[in-house]
Amino acid sequence: KQEVTQIPAALSVPEGENLVLNCSFTDSAIYNLQWFRQDPGKGLTSLLLIQSSQREQTSGRLNASLDKSSGRSTLYIAASQPGDSATYLCAFLLELIFGQGTELSVKP
Amino acid sequence: NAGVMQNPRHLVRRRGQEARLRCSPMKGHSHVYWYRQLPEEGLKFMVYLQKENIIDESGMPKERFSAEFPKEGPSILRIQQVVRGDSAAYFCASSPKADHTYEQYFGPGTRLTVT
Secondary structure (H helix, E strand, O other), rough: OEEEEEEEEEEEEOOOOOEEEEEOOOOOOEEEEEEEEOOOOOOEEEEEEEEEOOOOEEEEEEEEEOOOOEEEEEEEEEEHHHHEEEEEEEEEEOOEOOOOOOOEEEEE | OOOEEEEEOOOEOOOOOOOEEEEEOOOOOOOOEEEEEEEOOOOOEEEEEEEEEEEOOOOOOOOOOEEOOOOOOOEEEEEEEOOOOOOOOEEEEEOOOOOOOOOOOOOOOEEEEEE
């Protein structure tokens, strides 16, 4: 059974810093991976989708990578802004199995 | 193209009452997924439906919970005889196909509070 772990659980960085969020999984037979952000009291916003045949996807300041051999995905955020403060979730497979999330706080 | 719609956004029920949560998928999407987010926990899959069919309900509690996605109208998640432990945010998502190349698009969620 797929297990998904996100480290760290919480992260606080000063504005402008580049940062990496980590997501690890136990079953390499994944189909797709989505990164989401969730703002307090709000729904999920899809950030990036990586198909199993891909290694990375980029959207603006975000870059997500997928390494099936090591069971890891990372979300890289460049030049972080206070508006990036949210909880970031990774999820795998068709019926998405979510990690616990990383709560990001970007200090101005 | 409107996104996934869920209503109500907030629902308060007393213990023992029934809760009905509705989800209208994006236009053209025939696959609906329901997830639950309990306080201080991550999102958990509950059930996956296509029109008039339950495909996978492995994440659904065995009692009091049911889901349907009729030929016409929204998908409904029904919780009978609610208890305090049912208080959570319930999200639905839709996709055009049950294919790993397609994203799931999420609604804003329904926040259920059981008093």
